[in-house]
Amino acid sequence: MSSRQAASVMAEAPQLADALLGGGLPSAAFHHLCAAGASYHQDAVAERHLSLAQAAAPGHAAVLIAYYRYYFYKGRLAEALHIARLCLAKAAADNGLPPDWRQVAAGDAAFGHYDALLPRFFLFVLKGYAYLQMRLGNLEEGEAAVRKLLELDPGDKIGARVLLAVIQRRGEADDD
Structure with a gap:
């Protein structure tokens, strides 16, 4: 990923917060998220800006998303998983759901409605969590999260079946 692409990815977080997660991102946090994106190729500088964004907006979704993307694109999957847990x-x-994703039921939120942004955010976060679990070799946990996604989103609008197919193919390869 080029530094320009990274800056674009990091800079999307504040707009995502406004469009999706209620806004309220302080300008200092926005500045530091943009600076983190611009300095993506310099780990210490980017991480300092992410830390300053977190200090300016503790627990804000835009900051969490920026951290997640930073760690994910750097291949630091265990750290991305930690952030995914915080996002979950x-x-x-934010959705008034049980804190344990395993306890969430389809009727707890409008998961099937495209314009229900907060429930969709929950689904996308759970999908990221499932993917990371799979990449880190925690296939049972990943599969459980994927199956929960399919329970909450039976129409599979977010594409969880692709992850399930990967898990199933891996099991087939083990049988050979």
Whole structure:
């Protein structure tokens, strides 16, 4: 990923917050998220800006998303998983859902409505969590999260079946 692409990815977080997660991102946090994106190729500088954004807007979804993307694109998957867990907790709280994703039921939120942005955010976070679990070799946990996604989103608008197919193919390869 080029530094220009990284800056674009990081800079999307504040707009995502305004469009999706209620806004309220302080200008200092916005500035630091943009600076983190611009300095993506310099780990220490980017991480300092992410930390300053977090200090300016503790627990804000835009900051969490920026951290997640930063760690994910850097290949630091265990750290991305930690942030995914924080995002899951935030998404559950923002939706009034049980804190344990395993306890969430299809009727707890408008998961099937495209314009229900907070429930969709929960689904996308759970999908990211499932994917990371799979990449880190935690296939049972990943599969459980994927199956929960399909329970909450039976029409599979977010594409969880692709992850399930990967898990199933892996099992077939083990049988050979």
